[in-house]
Amino acid sequence: MSASAESEKPKSVDFIREKINADNQSGLYSGRVQTRFPPEPNGYLHLGHAKSICLNFSLAEDYDGVCNLRFDDTNPETEDQDFVDGILEDVRWLGYEPNSVVYASDYFEQLYLWAESLIERDLAYVDDQDAETISEQRGGFTTPGIDSPFRTRTPEENLALFRGMRAGEFADGEKVLRAKIDMNHENMQMRDPVLYRIRREHHVRTGTDWIIFPTYDWAHGQSDAIEKVTHSICTLEFDTHRPLYDWCLENLELPAEKPEQTEFARLNLTHTITSKRKLKVLVEDGSVDGWDDPRMPTLRGMRRRGYPAAAIRAFMDHIGVSKANSVHDIELLESFIRTELNRVALRRMAVLRPLKVVITNWPEGQSDMREAINNPEDDTAGTRQVPFSGELWIEQDDFALDPPPKYYRLTIGREVRLRAGYFITANDVVTDDDGNVTEVHCTYDPETAGGQAPDGRKVKATIHWVSADTAVDAEVHLYDRLLTDPHPGSGDTDPLSSLNPNSRETVHAKLEPALADVEPGQVVQFERLGYFAADIDDPTVFHRTVGLRDEWANIQKRRQNS
RNA sequence: UGGCCAAUAGUUCAGUUGGUAGAACGCCAGAUUUUGAUUCUGGAGGUCGAAGGUUCGAUCCCUUCUUGGCCAACCA
Numbered sequence: 043m044s045a046s047a048e049s050e051k052p053k054s055v056d057f058i059r060e061k062i063n064a065d066n067q068s069g070l071y072s073g074r075v076q077t078r079f080p081p082e083p084n085g086y087l088h089l090g091h092a093k094s095i096c097l098n099f100s101l102a103e104d105y106d107g108v109c110n111l112r113f114d115d116t117n118p119e120t121e122d123q124d125f126v127d128g129i130l131e132d133v134r135w136l137g138y139e140p141n142s143v144v145y146a147s148d149y150f151e152q153l154y155l156w157a158e159s160l161i162e163r164d165l166a167y168v169d170d171q172d173a174e175t176i177s178e179q180r181g182g183f184t185t186p187g188i189d190s191p192f193r194t195r196t197p198e199e200n201l202a203l204f205r206g207m208r209a210g211e212f213a214d215g216e217k218v219l220r221a222k223i224d225m226n227h228e229n230m231q232m233r234d235p236v237l238y239r240i241r242r243e244h245h246v247r248t249g250t251d252w253i254i255f256p257t258y259d260w261a262h263g264q265s266d267a268i269e270k271v272t273h274s275i276c277t278l279e280f281d282t283h284r285p286l287y288d289w290c291l292e293n294l295e296l297p298a299e300k301p302e303q304t305e306f307a308r309l310n311l312t313h314t315i316t317s318k319r320k321l322k323v324l325v326e327d328g329s330v331d332g333w334d335d336p337r338m339p340t341l342r343g344m345r346r347r348g349y350p351a352a353a354i355r356a357f358m359d360h361i362g363v364s365k366a367n368s369v370h371d372i373e374l375l376e377s378f379i380r381t382e383l384n385r386v387a388l389r390r391m392a393v394l395r396p397l398k399v400v401i402t403n404w405p406e407g408q409s410d411m412r413e414a415i416n417n418p419e420d421d422t423a424g425t426r427q428v429p430f431s432g433e434l435w436i437e438q439d440d441f442a443l444d445p446p447p448k449y450y451r452l453t454i455g456r457e458v459r460l461r462a463g464y465f466i467t468a469n470d471v472v473t474d475d476d477g478n479v480t481e482v483h484c485t486y487d488p489e490t491a492g493g494q495a496p497d498g499r500k501v502k503a504t505i506h507w508v509s510a511d512t513a514v515d516a517e518v519h520l521y522d523r524l525l526t527d528p529h530p531g532s533g534d535t536d537p538l539s540s541l542n543p544n545s546r547e548t549v550h551a552k553l554e555p556a557l558a559d560v561e562p563g564q565v566v567q568f569e570r571l572g573y574f575a576a577d578i579d580d581p582t583v584f585h586r587t588v589g590l591r592d593e594w595a596n597i598q599k600r601r602q603n604s
Numbered sequence: 605u606g607g608c609c610a611a612u613a614g615u616u617c618a619g620u621u622g623g624u625a626g627a628a629c630g631c632c633a634g635a636u637u638u639u640g641a642u643u644c645u646g647g648a649g650g651u652c653g654a655a656g657g658u659u660c661g662a663u664c665c666c667u668u669c670u671u672g673g674c675c676a677a678c679c680a
Contacts (some may be wrong), residue, residue: 043665060648080680081657081680082680083664084680100622116679116680117679118680119679120680160633171676172678173677177676177678180676181676182605182606182676183605183606183607183675183676184605184606184608185675185676186607201650214678215678218678220678227609228606229607229608229675230675230676231675231676233676236677236678237678238678239675239678240678241678243642255678257678257680258680259677259680262680263636277674278608278609278673279673279674280680281608281673281674281675282607282608282674282675283675306611307609307610307673311613312621360616360617360628361616361628362616362617362618364610364617365609365610366609366610366611366616366617367609367610367673367674368610368616368617368661369614369615369616369628370615370617371615371616371629371630371653372618372630373615373629373630374615374629374630376629377628377629378629379629380641380642384642387637418637418638418639418641418642419643421641438649440667444659448640450640451640459637459638460638461634461639462638463638492638493638494638501638502640503615504638504639504640505639506639524671557645566655567639569639569641570639570640570641571639588642589675590639590640590642591640591641591642591668592639592640592641593641594640595613595640596631596640597640597644
């Protein structure tokens with residue numbers, strides 16, 4: 043996974059690497075490259091975070107640098123230990139080991155001291171007004187702000203008040219510390235932003251030690267500086283915070299060269315939302331089974347679904363980084379999933395919608411073992427024995443009484459191959475009262491054991507099957523897009539309004555016996571159907587990770603459209 | 605409404621220190637195939653958002669416009 047291994051042809055350099063190269067050239071950080079992934083532990087990680095993780099960690103790898111995982115735990119209201127644990131687990135699952143795991147809350151004392159030094163230099167003041175008033179005074183894009191009546195307090199007064207805030211002399215919300223910058227600044231972020239607020243809330247790590255908490259703007263750049271981060275990568279919406287990021291750092295004594303913030307466009311995918319708030323709604327209203335539901339774009343959801351971490355990394359590497367807002371097609375991600383799984387997944391046979399086949403010339407009561415290849419892409423995967431008998435399950439789709447044009451599969455009078463088995467010819471059917479086929483009667487050719495005819499005759503189709511007497515029953519979940527709208531939330535619609543009521547279909551499948559032994563979480567290919575992941579908790583349940591490319595489906599679609 | 609960011613095949617991105625463009629995915633066709641998969645080969649598909657300007661020459665530089673995104677939380 044190292045940069046040198048996969049960059050045979052000179053890969054074009056993105057704007058972030060361009061900047062790093064320039065910084066290395068100028069010696070700004072003496073060649074050091076340090077990044078960080080800074081999630082707030084208030085939810086589980088999703089695809090959007092994955093882009094940031096891959097970017098930050100691969101930057102560190104490429105430049106022989108360092109990347110930390112830093113929990114931005116500055117707001118005790120929403121944060122939770124479960125999220126801290128879950129995030130660390132997810133980062134490791136994605137394939138990255140942080141240089142160290144750190145917390146913004148580790149720096150609360152330093153941050154506090156720095157705030158006092160700001161006050162001493164008359165660069166910050168305590169404001170007694172409430173949030174609403176402060177917001178009103180901030181003005182608008184075209185109207186200037188208004189100075190707070192408390193803006194002129196002396197440093198001595200402010201220092202005493204700020205210490206009182208820390209000591210618990212004031213109620214929550216009664217006072218805040220604000221930077222003293224410019225209430226007329228064209229950038230709203232610079233109109234005396236709030237640096238500290240009082241919040242008597244239990245903090246996951248500091249408990250009740252602190253009742254004043256730094257805001258993002260006061261904590262983030264300084265945390266970067268304390269850790270000696272060189273390149274602080276964040277998403278586009280923080281670009282207007284950059285002047286504030288710089289202002290804070292320029293007014294403090296730093297332990298190293300000042301880090302610099304660079305913004306990139308976040309990842310958007312068709313049919314997908316990556317808003318933590320919206321995902322939470324889905325979890326809470328029961329639209330999905332939880333944060334790790336296989337339909338969720340969370341890392342836990344994708345893991346349960348069977349998405350290989352390597353495929354997610356390859357996808358992120360492929361889409362690259364830019365400053366252009368973009369919506370990637372989820373099919374592109376899926377193609378990376380298929381490419382990876384095609385390489386590594388064991389082939390097995392499973393029938394999702396079973397139709398009984400009786401082989402009328404099969405010797406009564408005899409059973410047979412067929413040898414099947416485990417993975418044609420990987421010789422070392424070997425073969426396995428699959429039991430065969432006179433009663434089989436095949437896919438309902440693989441038999442047609444009245445076949446459409448170009449249908450290659452089984453129909454009356456036609457011979458097809460059972461994969462790794464025999465050639466069979468359909469002769470007759472049994473139907474129920476409604477005329478549905480419930481059983482197909484076939485004859486097999488004993489000469490075609492293994493799937494080859496000695497006389498060299500060919501068949502058009504090879505279909506999969508499972509012997510009825512040894513079949514393993516399983517519940518299989520088939521997934522469709524969670525949201526039918528390719529661009530959920532566009533044009534002021536509610537992103538969740540296109541929730542697909544049929545995003546999960548459960549079928550009762552028949553599996554070959556070898557599938558009773560899969561490991562929890564293991565992904566296998568059900569031949570001709572797709573890739574399926576054994577559930578992490580209950581490996582008798584399978585989730586369809588992604589289907590195979592399906593030329594037959596395209597043919598039918600085209601026929602329908604014409 | 606002010607500021608910032610962006611605009612190149614159907615989609616997402618490369619690219620050209622200014623000489624009219626490439627990849628991946630998708631689509632189509634052929635070959636191979638005991639998965640209608642994989643693999644391989646080929647193909648279709650672009651007035652490089654618009655209008656002006658600078659230049660021998662602009663997709664690239666400049667101006668204006670258009671379109672989209674973000675920003676006015678004691679969230680991050």
